Amino acid sequence: MRMAGVTEMEMETRLERIMLVEDEEDIRAVAELALEAVGGFTLTTCASGQKALEALADFKPQLIVLDVMMPGMDGPTTLKAIREHPDFIDTPAIFMTAKVQPEEVNGYLSQGAVAVIPKPFDPMALSDKIRDIWSNLEPEQRSE
Amino acid sequence: MSEENVSEIARKLEVLKLRFKEKAAKDISRLQQAAEQFRVGRFGPNDVVAAYHSLHRLAGSAGTFGYTVLGEEARALEVLLKPLAEINGELAPAQVQRVVDLAFVSRVASLVDSLSLDPVASQRTGAALLPVTVEAATDAVALVVHSDPEQAQNLVQGLELHGFFPVAVPSLKRAVEHGLADVSVLVVKDAKMLSEGSVLESVADTPPIVCVGAGDSFDERYALAECGVDGFLCEPVDVPLLADTMERLITEREESGSGRVMIVDDDPELLEHYGLVLEQGGLKVWRVNNPADILGALSEFRPDIVLMDVQMGTFRGPDLARLLRFEPEWLGLPIIYLSSENDREYQTDALAKGGDDFLVKPVSDAFLLRAVSVRCYRARQLDKLVSRDSLTGLLKHSVARSEINKEYVRCQRRGEQAVVAMLDLDHFKHVNDRYGHRTGDLVIKGLANLLRHQLRKSDVIGRYGGEEFVVALPNCSLIDASRVLQSVCEHMAGIGFQSDGQEFHVTLSVGIVPLQNYLTSDDAIDAADQALYRRKQAGRNGVTVGEEAPITERTQV
Numbered sequence: 001m002r003m004a005g006v007t008e009m010e011m012e013t014r015l016e017r018i019m020l021v022e023d024e025e026d027i028r029a030v031a032e033l034a035l036e037a038v039g040g041f042t043l044t045t046c047a048s049g050q051k052a053l054e055a056l057a058d059f060k061p062q063l064i065v066l067d068v069m070m071p072g073m074d075g076p077t078t079l080k081a082i083r084e085h086p087d088f089i090d091t092p093a094i095f096m097t098a099k100v101q102p103e104e105v106n107g108y109l110s111q112g113a114v115a116v117i118p119k120p121f122d123p124m125a126l127s128d129k130i131r132d133i134w135s136n137l138e139p140e141q142r143s144e
Numbered sequence: 145m146s147e148e149n150v151s152e153i154a155r156k157l158e159v160l161k162l163r164f165k166e167k168a169a170k171d172i173s174r175l176q177q178a179a180e181q182f183r184v185g186r187f188g189p190n191d192v193v194a195a196y197h198s199l200h201r202l203a204g205s206a207g208t209f210g211y212t213v214l215g216e217e218a219r220a221l222e223v224l225l226k227p228l229a230e231i232n233g234e235l236a237p238a239q240v241q242r243v244v245d246l247a248f249v250s251r252v253a254s255l256v257d258s259l260s261l262d263p264v265a266s267q268r269t270g271a272a273l274l275p276v277t278v279e280a281a282t283d284a285v286a287l288v289v290h291s292d293p294e295q296a297q298n299l300v301q302g303l304e305l306h307g308f309f310p311v312a313v314p315s316l317k318r319a320v321e322h323g324l325a326d327v328s329v330l331v332v333k334d335a336k337m338l339s340e341g342s343v344l345e346s347v348a349d350t351p352p353i354v355c356v357g358a359g360d361s362f363d364e365r366y367a368l369a370e371c372g373v374d375g376f377l378c379e380p381v382d383v384p385l386l387a388d389t390m391e392r393l394i395t396e397r398e399e400s401g402s403g404r405v406m407i408v409d410d411d412p413e414l415l416e417h418y419g420l421v422l423e424q425g426g427l428k429v430w431r432v433n434n435p436a437d438i439l440g441a442l443s444e445f446r447p448d449i450v451l452m453d454v455q456m457g458t459f460r461g462p463d464l465a466r467l468l469r470f471e472p473e474w475l476g477l478p479i480i481y482l483s484s485e486n487d488r489e490y491q492t493d494a495l496a497k498g499g500d501d502f503l504v505k506p507v508s509d510a511f512l513l514r515a516v517s518v519r520c521y522r523a524r525q526l527d528k529l530v531s532r533d534s535l536t537g538l539l540k541h542s543v544a545r546s547e548i549n550k551e552y553v554r555c556q557r558r559g560e561q562a563v564v565a566m567l568d569l570d571h572f573k574h575v576n577d578r579y580g581h582r583t584g585d586l587v588i589k590g591l592a593n594l595l596r597h598q599l600r601k602s603d604v605i606g607r608y609g610g611e612e613f614v615v616a617l618p619n620c621s622l623i624d625a626s627r628v629l630q631s632v633c634e635h636m637a638g639i640g641f642q643s644d645g646q647e648f649h650v651t652l653s654v655g656i657v658p659l660q661n662y663l664t665s666d667d668a669i670d671a672a673d674q675a676l677y678r679r680k681q682a683g684r685n686g687v688t689v690g691e692e693a694p695i696t697e698r699t700q701v
Binding site for chain 1: 167201215
């Protein structure tokens with residue numbers, strides 16, 4: 001489909017492993033469909049920040065997507081805990097949230113996220129959006 | 145992306161939407177009750193925050209499932225409630241009542257109306273989608289119709305673990321509205337079936353129906369049978385048994401009318417006529433006009449039965465049959481002669497040369513179709529008996545091994561990669577000793593059904609021995625295989641099996657290796673077995689990748 005961009009894409013590190021931290025079962029299910037079946041990514045979903053921390057070392061995500069509002073550990077707290085792990089200090093993170101006032105977006109970005117995806121999202125377009133975010137990252141942020 | 149994948153994704157999305165709708169309806173009704181209480185000043189310490197979170201969730205998710213109006217309205221209500229939710233400390237009733245007034249309550253109540261608006265169909269078409277790299281497993285959608293929401297939820301959760309894609313719907317009418325074309329099976333509370341079963345009369349092709357209920361008298365069961373019910377289980381429902389019943393009904397349904405027939409006739413017009421009659425009856429037909437083509441056609445098409453004219457120019461059917469039997473592969477293939485020969489002597493003589501049956505011409509179209517369908521079904525059953533394990537319906541040891549070898553050869557030829565896995569139930573002897581063999585068998589069937597659902601149609605699944613299974617995943621990377629089988633392990637561990645009112649769980653150990661990295665397919669199977677052994681030593685319940693195989697290797701599809 002993107003034949004023209006093939007050489008360029010091959011030079012970059014491909015995004016394959018995404019971790020999604022989201023407490024809502026419905027959203028996890030639709031994100032699985034959106035990112036695995038539609039996007040072809042390898043996805044691990046975690047129902048809580050705690051679960052994400054447990055799964056981190058095994059799965060070694062290249063990109064982490066976090067829901068902001070979750071019971072227990074919320075998204076920002078989870079990200080902070082992830083950052084304490086030396087292997088994941090720089091792993092790009094994206095917040096997903098239903099609140100997208102500009103000042104709030106800046107707040108999330110200042111907490112170390114590379115982007116904010118507003119909820120609700122279109123399941124058919126989510127993979128494209130994530131690929132866009134990935135391709136706009138600095139090369140050194142795109143780890144294997 | 146193939147059209148099939150697009151429609152598969154669309155179908156799954158529909159199921160998720162439906163599931164969201166059912167859940168949102170419950171959330172809204174709970175919210176409405178809460179709001180009515182708030183309005184009269186009745187609430188506990190966390191009630192307002194809980195309502196706020198519930199609205200926030202709806203605002204964030206409804207749009208994803210196509211309920212944009214609902215999402216926006218929930219968002220507006222969330223904003224109103226937010227200042228209250230952010231107050232630390234006790235709320236005064238008056239504070240809450242200032243926000244949650246009559247107007248607020250009625251706005252909450254009317255959220256449910258926007259739920260009945262049909263979700264906006266996604267404008268995007270398949271062309272806009274990105275390629276799919278991992279073929280989706282074929283989930284069987286099961287609609288659960290139960291009068292008790294809690295029981296319905298239990299069934300949904302239980303069936304999910306068995307690899308079904310269950311959706312709870314409140315009535316049979318709603319099930320019909322949802323459309324039954326993509327539904328593999330209906331699970332219905334017996335009383336619902338008796339009172340609402342008539343709505344199914346308008347549906348041309350209903351999926352198999354399994355009823356659950358307390359009534360186990362002859363009269364009650366007879367009434368259900370009269371309604372066309374295919375299976376019945378007593379409540380409380382033994383979920384593994386239910387899953388097994390559903391599985392059996394789905395397989396039976398898939399196999400009826402799906403026969404493969406090869407017709408050999410030198411008369412092109414008759415050939416075409418028979419072909420059309422059988423195709424219209426739902427059978428797959430391969431036409432052979434020149435008898436000399438028969439061997440090549442057989443290898444390619446692999447029919448259930450062969451329908452053959454007795455006299456075809458210089459060729460005679462019985463001699464052709466005899467020639468086929470030269471190949472051990474076709475020794476078991478049923479050959480049916482179509483002949484105007486009425487002479488019993490001649491018929492017997494022809495059968496002695498390797499035929500199986502006679503259909504005497506002229507035959508009516510209807511008779512031909514029925515006669516051929518029945519023989520296809522029968523041939524398939526027999527074939528299953530030979531190649532399939534009777535308990536699980538999976539491939540037998542020797543057949544699985546030879547299928548894996550075929551896959552190995554394919555990998556070598558095309559430079560593709562595949563994964564072979566050995567699976568073994570943990571501490572299975574304890575299960576048999578403690579709960580008896582009947583229960584043990586149910587556990588084995590449970591895993592077999594789980595594998596059938598979670599893996600793809602193209603995957604090879606075999607029962608290797610007692611509690612040991614072998615799986616080959618064509619066109620699959622180690623990472624993907626590991627993920628899929630890890631998920632099988634998790635599902636398996638989650639299934640609650642029952643024996644004498646006791647619930648117990650059984651876990652699964654798996655060893656995997658890349659099939660193409662070994663000298664022979666048997667070497668690969670042995671290596672997978674060693675990986676399995678290491679998994680057992682490392683604490684069971686999970687997937688271990690064979691050591692020779694670097695995990696970094698990955699498919700670039």
